[in-house]
Amino acid sequence: MSNTRVAVVGAGISGLTTAYRLRTLLGPAAEIMLIEGSRRLGGALRTVELGGVALDVGAEAFLVRRPEALSLIEELGLGEQLRYPTSAAPTVRAVGRTMPLPIRTMLGLPGAAADVAGLLSAQGAARVAAEPTMPLRWEAGRDAAVGLLLRERAGDELVDRLVDPLLGGVYAGRADALGLRATLPAVATALDRGAGSLLAAASVALTAGRRPTGGGPVFGTLSGGFEGLVDALVAGAAVCARLGRPVRGLARTPHGWRLQLGLTSEAEHLDADAVVLAVPAPALRRLLADPLPAASAAAGRVEVASSAVVGLALPRAAAQALPESSGVLVAASELLSVKAFTFSGRKWAHARSAQVVLVRASMGRHGEARVLQRDDAELVDAVRADLAALTGITATPVATVVARWGGGLPQYAPGHLDAVAALEREIAGSTGLAVAGATLHGVGLPACIGTADTAARRIVGYLNDRRAANAVRGGVEVPGGTMGP
Numbered sequence: 001m002s003n004t005r006v007a008v009v010g011a012g013i014s015g016l017t018t019a020y021r022l023r024t025l026l027g028p029a030a031e032i033m034l035i036e037g038s039r040r041l042g043g044a045l046r047t048v049e050l051g052g053v054a055l056d057v058g059a060e061a062f063l064v065r066r067p068e069a070l071s072l073i074e075e076l077g078l079g080e081q082l083r084y085p086t087s088a089a090p091t092v093r094a095v096g097r098t099m100p101l102p103i104r105t106m107l108g109l110p111g112a113a114a115d116v117a118g119l120l121s122a123q124g125a126a127r128v129a130a131e132p133t134m135p136l137r138w139e140a141g142r143d144a145a146v147g148l149l150l151r152e153r154a155g156d157e158l159v160d161r162l163v164d165p166l167l168g169g170v171y172a173g174r175a176d177a178l179g180l181r182a183t184l185p186a187v188a189t190a191l192d193r194g195a196g197s198l199l200a201a202a203s204v205a206l207t208a209g210r211r212p213t214g215g216g217p218v219f220g221t222l223s224g225g226f227e228g229l230v231d232a233l234v235a236g237a238a239v240c241a242r243l244g245r246p247v248r249g250l251a252r253t254p255h256g257w258r259l260q261l262g263l264t265s266e267a268e269h270l271d272a273d274a275v276v277l278a279v280p281a282p283a284l285r286r287l288l289a290d291p292l293p294a295a296s297a298a299a300g301r302v303e304v305a306s307s308a309v310v311g312l313a314l315p316r317a318a319a320q321a322l323p324e325s326s327g328v329l330v331a332a333s334e335l336l337s338v339k340a341f342t343f344s345g346r347k348w349a350h351a352r353s354a355q356v357v358l359v360r361a362s363m364g365r366h367g368e369a370r371v372l373q374r375d376d377a378e379l380v381d382a383v384r385a386d387l388a389a390l391t392g393i394t395a396t397p398v399a400t401v402v403a404r405w406g407g408g409l410p411q412y413a414p415g416h417l418d419a420v421a422a423l424e425r426e427i428a429g430s431t432g433l434a435v436a437g438a439t440l441h442g443v444g445l446p447a448c449i450g451t452a453d454t455a456a457r458r459i460v461g462y463l464n465d466r467r468a469a470n471a472v473r474g475g476v477e478v479p480g481g482t483m484g485p
């Protein structure tokens with residue numbers, strides 16, 4: 001399709017996949033502009049070399065149960081780089097003990113009390129076991145804060161020792177503030193359909209989610225890190241990428257959209273036939289404020305959490321003291337700075353090295369910004385202190401890295417799906433505009449890729465319709481816009 005210009009704003013996985021899919025659908029002649037506010041591509045995907053080993057310091061794995069990431073990786077010819085975790089199992093740290101992480105749960109919510117009993121006190125286990133006997137008043141379509149609902153019905157221990165650490169790992173959020181319907185959709189659906197308790201709903205969801213083939217890996221990654229995916233998407237999209245150019249304004253024009261880029265002092269305008277916004281919720285809110293105030297208000301309902309990842313390359317000898325597990329989630333009550341350690345060399349065979357052993361620490365939960373308000377050296381010190389407390393390892397790292405993710409993860413609060421539905425409704429009524437990204441239907445990479453694919457197809461549908469309508473009217477196309485006679 002010639003003489004067509006589409007602007008994609010934001011170059012995280014969502015924007016990159018949108019640009020790539022637009023290219024495959026529109027062909028080589030379309031002009032696809034990728035505009036990124038920071039000076040690098042990839043957003044929350046970033047790979048560094050630490051101690052000679054590739055380490056992802058943003059997202060480090062994707063769920064293989066959903067098809068989107070796997071099929072994109074195959075489509076891009078990266079299938080040979082696919083890697084799956086070793087058999088090392090995860091653990092959780094609570095009440096001063098490190099314990100195996102129960103496997104058969106939905107983000108910590110078990111289908112049967114026995115599945116989590118090993119983690120709880122006798123009273124805590126009894127509370128969970130009693131949950132199915134409590135009357136449940138659930139109206140179909142209702143939403144609730146996961147932690148609050150569970151505390152009321154199954155006691156605090158299950159939340160504090162398991163559900164909160166797991167949700168903290170995925171969303172950098174707290175169980176008491178995250179909504180059931182967006183974080184545990186299959187459980188909410190089972191409740192809507194009449195499951196009589198939370199455990200019964202989890203049991204239904206776990207059974208439905210079980211793969212017919214049984215086991216198989218849950219997560220996958222790429223041997224060289226996710227920057228290989230970024231590079232492949234950029235190459236496949238054949239885009240003109242503008243880095244360090246935050247989009248400040250968006251306005252409708254008679255022929256499409258006008259974007260204002262860069263700092264106000266050196267503002268630049270770019271006209272496009274269509275625009276895809278693949279930016280986090282606060283940027284969505286700002287950019288939509290003028291052209292679509294109701295969509296902007298909906299985006300404004302989504303808060304974001306900041307986090308940091310600290311990588312340590314420890315001398316190889318430290319491996320002797322490193323637990324055999326793939327890592328440890330840390331309950332907030334432990335009062336450590338770190339919320340999770342991944343023992344990367346234990347979790348991923350390809351991350352092993354004869355010289356170093358890699359450890360990756362995550363820090364930061366929503367509403368607890370203070371943990372991150374330290375300089376990089378202080379964060380590394382805090383991580384080392386926590387590692388020593390949990391494993392006894394005090395070895396000086398041979399290399400370290402600190403990656404900060406300001407506002408990197410949206411918080412799916414109760415009512416999140418309503419906010420997203422309102423946002424998408426408003427966008428749907430606006431021609432030549434689409435949104436993609438972690439704000440919408442899941443923070444994981446497959447979900448982001450899914451929104452990108454949908455956004456690209458929506459834009460192509462719009463351009464095709466417009467072209468057809470113009471052909472009927474005998475219109476002519478001009479670069480950056482299409483004009484009727």
Ligand SMILES: Cc1cc2nc3c(=O)[nH]c(=O)nc-3n(C[C@H](O)[C@H](O)[C@H](O)COP(=O)(O)OP(=O)(O)OC[C@H]3O[C@@H](n4cnc5c(N)ncnc54)[C@H](O)[C@@H]3O)c2cc1C
Nearest residue numbers: 010012013014037043044059060061247408437438444445
């Ligand atoms: C530390 C961390 C670990 C994670 N681990 C995993 C994991 O293991 N597995 C998993 O599946 N998911 C993980 N996630 C979640 C997943 O990585 C993200 O949800 C996903 O990468 C988000 O992609 P995105 O493109 O929607 O947004 P982003 O990656 O946030 O990209 C948005 C881009 O928009 C740019 N931008 C913002 N405003 C503007 C503007 N006004 N103009 C132009 N550009 C703008 C930003 O600079 C950014 O590059 C993790 C997230 C974080 C932060």
